[in-house]
Amino acid sequence: MMIQLDPLATEEQEQHLIARLEKMGFQIARQGAGRLALVKGVDKLVKLEEFSKLPHVASVKPMKEKFKLASLASKPAPTVIEIKGKKIGGGSLFVIAGPCSIESKEQMELCAKAAFDQGAQCLRGGAYKPRTSPYEFQGMEGEGLDILKAAAEKYNLITVSEVMDASQIETASKRVDILQVGARNMHNFSLLKELGKVKNPILLKRGFAATYQDLLLAAEYIISAGNPNVILCERGIRTFETYTRNTLDLNAVPALKELTHLPIVVDPSHGTGIRSLVLPMARAAVAAGADGIAIEMHPDPDRALTDAQQTISFEAFAKMMAQLKLIHKAVQSC
């Protein structure tokens, strides 16, 4: 349920009303501009009219969505996340670029320079890798995160890297700006709850078989545990198609915009799994209104230790960025 307060209600009166509702057993979240979301304790037996009689209440609306705090109904203005002066959401194009895995200092410095030169804001690189086989490269862990941080700082970039379980959060949250939840972990609710306790924004990737509602409920776990800064990521889902690694579901961009205020980033690298398809699908993502894209690139893509077949070169990245800037400008002026 959403309660819109009288615009003349003072902070004290709002606090008073919150305390009263909490006493009645509801869990309340403030959604800005005199909006209160009742997220817990509301059931079918509660009558809306009773709430409209409370002091300083202007209107009361039911919220049909299961995801309360992530819903557009609870917060109509888009969430804009700002990290070290770089903005995610609200109209700008946020570009994440870097290798699938952090492999060495040299590799990350070259990637940071290429990202910076083309106007990307965020350097990516996995240090804890969710590999299908235990015999494959598992990532450089803490040492890799130090390399990522140093390379990014040199070029004034922010960083993103995946945490696979709660034991990695402490190390990663000190070294990385944005913590990533991978597709395989989108349903790991205990990890999501732990990420609700950190200050770092979270890049939440859609699970292989997750619906939009599943993705938004995963975001709800993080937000309701105290961290409002969640960035959603469409990275492709499993379908019967086998030519591509995944099917990049670009419906997700406009559909999620109808459902949530959270920023939406598209990852055409994992979404296609094929180098030659990354550029056209990145273009399509920006045209569809994505708030950002996440791209895997490498100084020597064929020799990347992980995901080589979907990793693009610096030249291809430069070409992509030139095109995306044009498309983004066109979308903004539509």
Ligand code: PEP
């Ligand atoms: C990644 O970004 O490197 C990754 C493993 O992504 P996903 O979880 O989407 O497969």
Ligand code: MN
């Ligand atoms: Mn990868």
